[in-house]
Amino acid sequence: MIYKNFARSNEEVSLLGFGCWGIGKSMWVGAEDPESKKALHKAIEQGVTLFDTAYVYGMGHS
Numbered sequence: 001m002i003y004k005n006f007a008r009s010n011e012e013v014s015l016l017g018f019g020c021w022g023i024g025k026s027m028w029v030g031a032e033d034p035e036s037k038k039a040l041h042k043a044i045e046q047g048v049t050l051f052d053t054a055y056v057y058g059m060g061h062s
Contacts, residue, residue: 001015002016014050016048018048020051024057028058
């Protein structure tokens with residue numbers, strides 16, 4: 001995995017990020033928690049450290 005400084009900080013994050021909108025359940029048809037958790041764990045295992053999430057993704061579910 002390649003890492004870069006985030007914005008103008010000294011915090012390094014993975015160049016690839018994981019978008020969590022699909023984990024929002026109510027906003028994404030077919031999203032099941034067990035599969036979403038597997039995907040999250042796989043991303044972490046692969047070195048992903050940048051996760052895009054927001055309260056509005058499933059009203060906090062993601």
